[in-house]
Amino acid sequence: xxxxxxxxxxxxxxxxxxxxxxxxxxxxxxxxxxxxxxxxxxxxxxxxxxxxxxxxxxxxxxxxxxxxxxxxxxxxxxxxxxxxxxxxxxxxxxxxxxxxxxxxxxxxxxxxxxxxxxxxxxxxxxxxxxxxxxxxxxxxxxxxxxxxxxxxxxxxxxxxxxxxxxxxxxxxxxxxxxxxxxxxxxxxxxxxxxxxxxxxxxxxxxxxxxxxxxxxxxxxxxxxxxxxxxxxxxxxxxxxxxxxxxxxxxxxxxxxxxxxxxxxxxxxxxxxxxxxxxxxxxxxxxxxxxxxxxxxxxxxxxxxxxxxxxxxxxxxxxxxxxxxxxxxxxxxxxxxxxxxxxxxx
Amino acid sequence: xxxxxxxxxxxxxxxxxxxxxxxxxxxxxxxxxxxxxxxxxxxxxxxxxxxxxxxxxxxxxxxxxxxxxxxxxxxxxxxxxxxxxxxxxxxxxxxxxxxxxxxxxxxxxxxxxxxxxxxxxxxxxxxxxxxxxxxxxxxxxxxxxxxxxxxxxxxxxxxxxxxxxxxxxxxxxxxxxxxxxxxxxxxxxxxxxxxxxxxxxxxxxxxxxxxxxxxxxxxxxxxxxxxxxxxxxxxxxxxxxxxxxxxxxxxxxxxxxxxxxxxxxxxxxxxxxxxxxxxxxxxxxxxxxxxxxxxxxxxxxxxxxxxxxxxxxxxxxxxxxxxxxxxxxxxxxxxxxxxxxxxxx
Numbered sequence: 001x002x003x004x005x006x007x008x009x010x011x012x013x014x015x016x017x018x019x020x021x022x023x024x025x026x027x028x029x030x031x032x033x034x035x036x037x038x039x040x041x042x043x044x045x046x047x048x049x050x051x052x053x054x055x056x057x058x059x060x061x062x063x064x065x066x067x068x069x070x071x072x073x074x075x076x077x078x079x080x081x082x083x084x085x086x087x088x089x090x091x092x093x094x095x096x097x098x099x100x101x102x103x104x105x106x107x108x109x110x111x112x113x114x115x116x117x118x119x120x121x122x123x124x125x126x127x128x129x130x131x132x133x134x135x136x137x138x139x140x141x142x143x144x145x146x147x148x149x150x151x152x153x154x155x156x157x158x159x160x161x162x163x164x165x166x167x168x169x170x171x172x173x174x175x176x177x178x179x180x181x182x183x184x185x186x187x188x189x190x191x192x193x194x195x196x197x198x199x200x201x202x203x204x205x206x207x208x209x210x211x212x213x214x215x216x217x218x219x220x221x222x223x224x225x226x227x228x229x230x231x232x233x234x235x236x237x238x239x240x241x242x243x244x245x246x247x248x249x250x251x252x253x254x255x256x257x258x259x260x261x262x263x264x265x266x267x268x269x270x271x272x273x274x275x276x277x278x279x280x281x282x283x284x285x286x287x288x289x290x291x292x293x294x295x296x297x298x299x300x301x302x303x304x305x306x307x308x309x310x311x312x313x314x315x316x317x318x319x320x321x322x323x324x325x326x327x328x329x330x331x332x333x334x335x336x337x338x339x340x341x342x343x344x345x
Numbered sequence: 346x347x348x349x350x351x352x353x354x355x356x357x358x359x360x361x362x363x364x365x366x367x368x369x370x371x372x373x374x375x376x377x378x379x380x381x382x383x384x385x386x387x388x389x390x391x392x393x394x395x396x397x398x399x400x401x402x403x404x405x406x407x408x409x410x411x412x413x414x415x416x417x418x419x420x421x422x423x424x425x426x427x428x429x430x431x432x433x434x435x436x437x438x439x440x441x442x443x444x445x446x447x448x449x450x451x452x453x454x455x456x457x458x459x460x461x462x463x464x465x466x467x468x469x470x471x472x473x474x475x476x477x478x479x480x481x482x483x484x485x486x487x488x489x490x491x492x493x494x495x496x497x498x499x500x501x502x503x504x505x506x507x508x509x510x511x512x513x514x515x516x517x518x519x520x521x522x523x524x525x526x527x528x529x530x531x532x533x534x535x536x537x538x539x540x541x542x543x544x545x546x547x548x549x550x551x552x553x554x555x556x557x558x559x560x561x562x563x564x565x566x567x568x569x570x571x572x573x574x575x576x577x578x579x580x581x582x583x584x585x586x587x588x589x590x591x592x593x594x595x596x597x598x599x600x601x602x603x604x605x606x607x608x609x610x611x612x613x614x615x616x617x618x619x620x621x622x623x624x625x626x627x628x629x630x631x632x633x634x635x636x637x638x639x640x641x642x643x644x645x646x647x648x649x650x651x652x653x654x655x656x657x658x659x660x661x662x663x664x665x666x667x668x669x670x671x672x673x674x675x676x677x678x679x680x681x682x683x684x685x686x687x688x689x690x
Contacts, residue, residue, distance in 0.1 A: 010390045011390070039590060039593075039594050042586065042587065042590035043388055043587060043590045043591045043594060044587070045355045045356070045587050098683065098686070101676070101679065101680060101683075102448065103447065103448065103481070103604065103608055104608065106601060106604065106605040106608070107604075107605040107606075107608035107609040108609070109605070110601070110602055110605040110606070110609075111602075111605045111606045111608075111609035111610070112605075112609045136448070136675070136676060137675040137676045137679045138675065139674075139675055199675065200671070217674050217675045217678055218674075218675040218676070218678045218679035218682070219675065219679075220679060220682065223679045223683065241387065242387065242388060242389070242390050245384060245387035245388045246388045246591075246594075248384075248598070249384050249388060249591075249594040249595055249597070249598045250594055252594070252597055252598035252601050252602065253593070253594045253597035253598065255601055256451060256455070256597050256600055256601040257455055257456075257597065259448065259451065259452075260451045260452040260454070260455040260456045260457075261452075261455070261456045263448055263449065263451070263452035263456070263668065263671075264452040264453070264455075264456035264457045265456070266671045267667035267668055267670055267671040268667070270670070270671050270674065271667075271670070280674060282678055288682050289686075292682075292686055320683075321687055322612035322613070322616075323608065323612055324680075324683050324684050324687045325612055325615070325616070325687065326545070326608075326611045326612040326615050327680065327684070328680075328684040328687075329484075329562050329563075329615065329625060330481070330482040330483065330484055330544065330562045330563040330564065331446070331481060331482045331563070332677075332680055332681075332684060333562055333563045333627055334446065334482045334563035334564075334565060334568050335446060335669075335672065335673075335677055335680075336677075337563070337565065337633050337637075338443065338446075338568065338665075338669050339669050339672070339673040339677060341443070341634075341637055342666055342669045342670070342673075
C-alpha cells in the first residue's frame with residue numbers, strides 16, 4: 001500500500017448543489033451564486049463542484065432555506081428576510097426598514113460582531129451563513145398616483161412583503177403578496193395601486209413605468225438588502241479546512257462583486273427609465289417620518305416577545321447609530337458636494 | 346516511474362514575499378495584506394506561502410512598486426498614487442481629488458472597465474494590479490487655525506502630497522512632504538500649519554488633536570483611497586490557474602474586509618477624538634469650489650501632454666458622473682433621512 005498524498009486527502013472530490021431563491025432573469029443577484037461557484041471550482045482545480053439551480057428548478061425560491069435545513073441541497077443563495085414567517089429575526093440578516101446601508105452592513109457582518117450574533121441564531125436551525133452580495137439602497141417602487149401626504153397611503157393596495165408591509169399597514173396601506181411576474185398585469189388592471197421590486201436595473205426589465213409612472217425613493221425598508229449564502233451546518237463542518245477557506249473567500253468575492261455589478265448597471269437603467277416616462281419622486285418627509293415611527297413601534301412589539309430578535313436588533317441599532325454619526329462627517333459631506341458639483345455641470 | 350497526481354502539479358510549493366508600503370502600526374491597512382496572505386495559505390493547505398514584510402523591512406515603503414518591477418519581491422501591497430512621481434496616471438489606481446467614492450471605485454474596477462484600463466497602463470511597467478482594500482472618504486486633516494475663506498489657504502504650510510498638494514498650491518498653500526512619524530513635532534513647533542493623514546482611527550494614534558485642534562472634512566482629495574496588490578507580471582503569469590484564482594478571491598476578500606474594518610473602527614475613534622478636544626469643521630463651500638476648479642484645471646493640464654492619464658481619467662470621470670446621478674436618488678436620500686433621524690434621537 002502507498003500512502004495517499006496528503007493533498008489528495010485534504011482536497012477530496014466534492015459535488016454540492018446550491019439552490020437559488022432567484023430566477024436567472026435577475027442576472028445580477030443570480031449571478032452572485034455563479035461567481036461564487038466558479039471561484040470555488042477554479043480554486044480547487046475542479047475538485048469541489050457546486051451546481052447552481054435557479055428558483056423552481058429543484059425547489060421553489062422561497063423554500064431554499066428549508067431545502068438546506070432538510071439536506072435536499074447542501075447550500076442555497078437566498079435572502080434571510082424571506083423567512084420572517086418562521087421568525088421575524090430572519091429579517092435582520094438581509095434588511096429591516098431603516099436599517100444599515102450597504103457599507104455599514106458589511107462593517108457589521110465582518111468587524112462589528114454582526115455575523116457572530118446572526119450565526120448564533122441560525123445555528124439553532126442547523127444553518128451557517130456567509131454574506132453573499134448586496135443590492136444597495138433599493139427604490140421605493142412604482143405608484144399609479146402621487147403620494148403627497150400620509151393620508152395618500154390609506155387604503156393603498158401595495159405589493160410589498162415582510163416587516164415593510166407591516167409598517168405600511170400601520171399607515172393604512174393594504175400589503176399584497178404577488179410574485180414578480182404577476183406585478184405588471186396587477187398594476188395595469190389597477191388590482192393594486194403600487195408595487196416595490198428592486199431598483200432601476202431590475203425594474204426596467206419588467207416595464208413598470210408603462211403602468212405606474214411615479215417611481216418613488218428611497219426604499220426605506222431596504223437601505224440595503226444583503227443576500228446570503230446559507231450552508232447546512234453539518235455539511236459545512238465535515239468539509240476539510242481548505243474548502244471552508246475557499247468557500248469563505250469565494251463568498252466575500254461574490255459579496256463585493258454583486259454590489260459592484262448593481263452600482264455599475266443602475267445609472268444607465270435610471271436614465272433609460274426616466275427617458276421612457278418614469279417620474280422620479282422622493283417620498284414626502286412626513287411619510288418617511290410616519291413610517292420611521294411605525295417601524296420603531298413594530299420593533300418594540302416584536303422585541304417584547306422575541307428574545308432573539310431583541311438581542312440582534314438592539315445590536316444592529318447601536319451599531320447603526322454609531323455608523324451614521326461617522327458617515328455624516330466625511331462620506332456624506334463628500335457625496336453632497338459631488339452631487340451638487342455634478343448638477344452644476 | 347509513477348505518474349504524479351495531477352493535483353500535485355497544479356498546486357506546486359510556492360513561496361512569495363510581499364512588501365507592504367505601510368507600517369504595522371497602520372493595522373487596518375497593513376492587516377489587509379495579512380488577511381490576503383492567510384486566505385491564500387489556508388486555501389492551498391499551506392502550499393502557497395506569502396510572507397508579508399512591513400515598510401522598511403525589505404525596502405522603504407515608497408519603493409514597494411519598484412521592488413516588484415525589478416523582481417526583489419513577487420508582489421506588494423501599496424497605494425498606486427505613491428508613484429505619481431513616475432507618472433501622474435498612477436494616481437488613478439488609488440484616488441484623485443474629487444474622484445470616486447468607495448462603492449463607486451469598486452463598481453468601476455470590477456464592472457465598469459476600470460481594472461482593464463488601469464491594467465493596460467500597469468502592464469507597460471510589467472505589473473498586474475488587483476484592488477486591495479479601501480479607507481472610504483478620508484478626513485481633510487488637522488489645522489492649527491480655522492479656515493474660513495479661500496484667503497486662509499494662502500501661505501498655509503500643509504503636509505499633503507501628490508495631486509492634492511498641487512491643488513492646494515494653486516490656492517497658495519505650500520505643500521510639505523513629511524513622513525508620518527514627523528508630523529506631530531512639526532505641528533507642535535509650528536513648522537507646518539496643517540497636516541492630513543487618513544481618518545479618525547489612524548489619526549487618533551498620532552494624537553494630532555493636542556497640537557492642531559481643528560479637524561476638517563471631507564478630504565476631498567480622497568473621496569476614497571483604494572489600496573492595491575501589485576504583482577510582477579511574469580511571476581503572475583507563471584502561476585498555475587488554481588493559484589491565480591486563489592489570489593483573485595483572496596484579494597477581493599481583503600478588499601471588502603479592509604473597508605469593513607475601517608467602517609467599524611472609525612465611529613468610536615471620532616467620538617474619542619471629539620471628547621479629547623478635536624473640533625470638527627467642514628471646509629467652507631467656497632474653499633471646496635475653488636479646489637474643485639483648481640483640480641479640473643490640473644486634470645486638463647496633465648491630459649494635454651499625457652495620453653495614458655487622459656484616457657483613464659476621462660473613463661473614470663464619465664463613470665463618476667453617471668454614478669452620482671444614481672447615488673443622489675436612493676442612496677443619498679436614504680442616508681440623509683437616517684442622519685437627520687439619528688440627530689433627532
